[in-house]
Amino acid sequence: MTYLLQHVVNALQWGSFYALIALGYSMVYSVLMLFNFAHGDIFMVGAYIGLFVSTGLLLLGTAGAVTLPNWLVLVLTIILGMALTAVVGMLVERVGYRPLRKAPRASAALTGLMIGITFQTLNLALLGAKRRSFPALIETATYQVAGVSITNTKIMIVVISLLLMLALDQFVRRTKWGMAMRAMAVDIFVVPLMGVPINTMAALTFALGSALAAVAGIFFGQAYPVLEPYMGALLGWKAFVAAILGGRGSVLGAALAGFMLGFIEIFVAVVFPSTLRDLIAYSAILLILTFRPYGLFGEPYSARLRL
Amino acid sequence: MTTATQKQPPASDRHRNSTIRAVLSPWREVPFLGWLLGALAAVMLEHSVGSSLALTLGLRRIPVLFGFELMLKAPQHIPGMLVYLVLVYMLPAALVAVATRGLTNALAARLLQSPALSLAVHLVLLYGCMHFWCALSDYRYLVAQLALIAVMLTLSLNVINGYMGEFSCSHPGFMALGAYAASVLTVLLFVEDDVFGPPLLPPTLGPFLFPLALVAGGLVASLGALAVAIPSFRARGDYLGVITLAFTFVVKSLFENLEIVGGPRGFMNQPNWAGLPTVFVWAVVCVAVINNFVRSTFGKALNAVRDGETAAEAMTINTRRTKTVAFLSAAFWAGVAGGLFAHVVGYINPATFGAQKLAEVLAMVYFGGLNSVIGSIAGGLGLTLFSEMLRPLEVWKWVIIPMLLVLVMTRRPTGLIAFREFDALKLLGPRGRWEGGVQDGTAGG
Numbered sequence: 001m002t003y004l005l006q007h008v009v010n011a012l013q014w015g016s017f018y019a020l021i022a023l024g025y026s027m028v029y030s031v032l033m034l035f036n037f038a039h040g041d042i043f044m045v046g047a048y049i050g051l052f053v054s055t056g057l058l059l060l061g062t063a064g065a066v067t068l069p070n071w072l073v074l075v076l077t078i079i080l081g082m083a084l085t086a087v088v089g090m091l092v093e094r095v096g097y098r099p100l101r102k103a104p105r106a107s108a109a110l111t112g113l114m115i116g117i118t119f120q121t122l123n124l125a126l127l128g129a130k131r132r133s134f135p136a137l138i139e140t141a142t143y144q145v146a147g148v149s150i151t152n153t154k155i156m157i158v159v160i161s162l163l164l165m166l167a168l169d170q171f172v173r174r175t176k177w178g179m180a181m182r183a184m185a186v187d188i189f190v191v192p193l194m195g196v197p198i199n200t201m202a203a204l205t206f207a208l209g210s211a212l213a214a215v216a217g218i219f220f221g222q223a224y225p226v227l228e229p230y231m232g233a234l235l236g237w238k239a240f241v242a243a244i245l246g247g248r249g250s251v252l253g254a255a256l257a258g259f260m261l262g263f264i265e266i267f268v269a270v271v272f273p274s275t276l277r278d279l280i281a282y283s284a285i286l287l288i289l290t291f292r293p294y295g296l297f298g299e300p301y302s303a304r305l306r307l
Numbered sequence: 308m309t310t311a312t313q314k315q316p317p318a319s320d321r322h323r324n325s326t327i328r329a330v331l332s333p334w335r336e337v338p339f340l341g342w343l344l345g346a347l348a349a350v351m352l353e354h355s356v357g358s359s360l361a362l363t364l365g366l367r368r369i370p371v372l373f374g375f376e377l378m379l380k381a382p383q384h385i386p387g388m389l390v391y392l393v394l395v396y397m398l399p400a401a402l403v404a405v406a407t408r409g410l411t412n413a414l415a416a417r418l419l420q421s422p423a424l425s426l427a428v429h430l431v432l433l434y435g436c437m438h439f440w441c442a443l444s445d446y447r448y449l450v451a452q453l454a455l456i457a458v459m460l461t462l463s464l465n466v467i468n469g470y471m472g473e474f475s476c477s478h479p480g481f482m483a484l485g486a487y488a489a490s491v492l493t494v495l496l497f498v499e500d501d502v503f504g505p506p507l508l509p510p511t512l513g514p515f516l517f518p519l520a521l522v523a524g525g526l527v528a529s530l531g532a533l534a535v536a537i538p539s540f541r542a543r544g545d546y547l548g549v550i551t552l553a554f555t556f557v558v559k560s561l562f563e564n565l566e567i568v569g570g571p572r573g574f575m576n577q578p579n580w581a582g583l584p585t586v587f588v589w590a591v592v593c594v595a596v597i598n599n600f601v602r603s604t605f606g607k608a609l610n611a612v613r614d615g616e617t618a619a620e621a622m623t624i625n626t627r628r629t630k631t632v633a634f635l636s637a638a639f640w641a642g643v644a645g646g647l648f649a650h651v652v653g654y655i656n657p658a659t660f661g662a663q664k665l666a667e668v669l670a671m672v673y674f675g676g677l678n679s680v681i682g683s684i685a686g687g688l689g690l691t692l693f694s695e696m697l698r699p700l701e702v703w704k705w706v707i708i709p710m711l712l713v714l715v716m717t718r719r720p721t722g723l724i725a726f727r728e729f730d731a732l733k734l735l736g737p738r739g740r741w742e743g744g745v746q747d748g749t750a751g752g
Contacts (some may be wrong), residue, residue: 035545061400077313109548109674111716113666114709121705149507237556244549279560282553286534289550289690293542 001146007266010234013154013223015262016161019255020216021166021239024089024209026246026254030185031205034105037112038092040236041119042210046085047217047227048123051134053080054218056137074222081218082211089210090203097206098199116232123229131228134221157219164212165255171208172251182207183247241285247298257296310711336739337404340418341411343432345404349396350439357395357443364391371444375473375696412741425735434587441583449616450695452583452651455590456644458687461671462597462680463640468669469677469725470601471633472613477535477551478641478668480558481528483660485642486649487568489524490577493517493650500576502567510578517580521589521646528642529635531558536634540627543616555665570687573656574649592639598680598729600636609633610678670712676722680729686722 021043028036061067068076076160096111108215172178180196181204192198220235221227242261246253261281268280288296337345357369364387370377373396374388404411418425441448460478467475495503497513508516532645538550568574598608608629611619620626649655667690675686690708697704715723736742 030546035548059633096717099717100720103716106468107673107716107720109474110669111713114712117666118706118709118713121702125702125706194359222505224603237552237662241549244545248545275564276560278556279564282556282560286538286550286553286557289542289546289553290538293538293546295546298336 011263011266015259019258022243022254022258025243027209038116041116041232043213044232046214050218051080081214085214086211089206093206097211128197134225247295250297253297287301338415338738340415341404345400346436348403349400358687373462379699414736416737455586459593459644459693461687463637465683466637470609474548475551477554479660479664480555481638481641482645484528485524485645488527489520489646490649492520524646525639525642528638532634532638536631548744568687575654577650679727682724
């Protein structure tokens with residue numbers, strides 16, 4: 001029993017990464033009807049930005065300028081990381097997606113894919129193939145609750161992720177900006193006539209998704225302190241699948257599907273050899289989509305490629 | 308042929324344009340046959356005097372891929388390289404093409420009386436060009452093989468993504484199925500292997516039965532395609548895209564877990580039977596079959612399903628059968644291409660058929676042009692050659708190629724040569740004043 005509970009805790013943490021990344025995919029997909037295939041690599045860029053910001057802040061301390069406590073470094077890293085990655089996201093939108101707004105959607109998906117590859121290889125070319133370790137910003141404390149060991153990092157990751165998801169949900173539901181986004185999801189051609197600045201909204205969508213991906217990246221660095229250029233591709237594809245699995249236009253659906261994927265992966269590794277993880281996770285997705293072609297929480301919507 | 312819809316240039320440009328037109332006019336009359344003859348002359352010239360000319364110009368060896376790879380490595384050789392390109396390729400090809408245009412036009416017109424013969428002559432000439440070009444270097448040989456395989460992959464993906472308008476990501480999966488199935492067959496039957504034991508059939512039979520192994524690979528891929536064709540009845544567009552993506556990863560993961568074919572370490576020992584002639588013949592058959600397929604009623608049904616499934620249904624098109632046939636035939640050719648790939652490289656592992664391959668194939672389709680056979684040929688050949696030319700840039704190659712593609716996509720969102728019908732007989736016919744009937748052609752010659 002405790003053995004299972006332990007895995008539930010692990011799955012919650014692993015699922016938070018997927019959920020946070022999936023939200024970015026889902027936002028762009030719901031609002032603009034586009035696959036942002038660059039998003040996994042934006043997650044990678046976010047992690048690296050977090051790495052540089054935190055090492056920079058720690059260097060300030062060792063150089064004797066200002067010594068910041070570690071928790072403050074973490075908070076600043078998250079805030080700065082979110083802001084900078086949001087800028088990267090808006091840049092991707094400007095370069096890769098805005099010129100293609102009226103083009104076939106598959107072409108836009110392809111530019112996203114290409115921008116993602118560019119990020120990967122730029123990273124490889126500029127920083128080299130070596131893996132980088134993320135500085136540990138919080139001292140790990142382990143609590144024993146009913147025989148299950150929970151670290152404070154895990155609690156922080158899961159709690160903050162859940163809070164961010166709730167905040168995003170409220171933002172989309174309660175604010176004027178959120179209303180504009182939901183309206184764009186319904187009909188992107190009429191909404192500009194109502195005075196909604198469609199380009200600003202698109203940039204905002206990308207910025208929000210990228211900021212969440214940056215948080216996922218920084219948390220990933222705290223939980224598994226090794227970063228490498230292809231980490232975005234590894235997690236990104238799965239998070240993308242989770243986002244679509246959640247269903248179009250459903251923020252919480254994407255988050256839930258992300259957690260579900262985390263649970264599937266962790267528990268497959270418990271029961272079967274871990275090499276079967278991808279096989280079973282993807283087969284489950286194939287089956288689910290065969291029988292629920294609009295995702296778990298999406299509404300039937302005649303989504304077609306406009307060619 | 309006429310360009311009546313072209314915008315009228317300003318008066319000042321019109322004069323200059325007409326001089327350029329006058330200078331170029333002899334070349335506008337060169338038929339495809341003439342260009343093939345010119346190219347053949349150029350490669351044969353390179354074959355005989357290429358290396359000595361390269362030495363005279365101060366180059367260490369002949370420029371393998373039109374000089375790009377050397378130019379990037381050693382910029383001081385650029386002038387010599389350009390002279391080489393002009394002397395060996397451009398001048399001979401252009402001069403031969405123009406000088407023989409009377410003869411070739413007459414011949415093209417005469418040949419057109421029997422289209423099969425005309426096609427055969429052109430293909431033999433085309434193969435001749437490739438043969439002599441590749442004979443000078445093993446690297447060229449490999450690049451040509453890979454480029455032809457890329458054409459097959461691109462074209463078959465275009466059937467789904469371009470003609471049927473679905474966003475399919477399953478091609479690496481189909482390719483993997485074909486590659487593994489064909490490899491297992493050939494290794495099991497004809498090769499002494501650690502896992503599969505001694506050959507079951509005499510290895511001398513191998514090269515003759517090799518096409519059957521490829522077809523078997525294609526059929527296995529088609530069988531796998533049922534896994535995406537059946538969901539495609541209900542799921543469309545984006546969800547189908549995700550299903551196909553999941554399919555690719557399922558196949559990759561499956562082979563990673565199959566220890567009998569080496570798991571993640573990969574599978575080797577494939578016999579070296581996929582030489583350039585074999586690959587060329589398969590690529591030609593693939594282009595011919597798919598071109599006829601998309602120009603048939605069935606191909607038009609694909610377009611109808613793309614443009615409006617309900618309307619297509621109302622026009623008595625059986626959409627389920629159409630989708631199944633499209634997926635299965637595309638998967639068949641992807642499987643054959645995969646089998647050829649395995650035997651060209653002589654080694655496959657599951658990682659080959661992952662997201663990287665997917666990005667490559669998608670890039671070729673969308674770069675070349677949707678809904679266009681000629682676009683797929685151009686995309687497959689062009690990107691393969693281009694990425695080989697940029698090889699000296701190492702890591703930066705994969706920064707430059709994607710950025711360039713983004714640039715192309717933002718300018719031409721459906722690709723370079725999109726929505727073009729490919730009529731081989733029109734391409735092979737005579738040009739200029741020889742055009743329009745056999746009588747004119749013989750008179751001109």
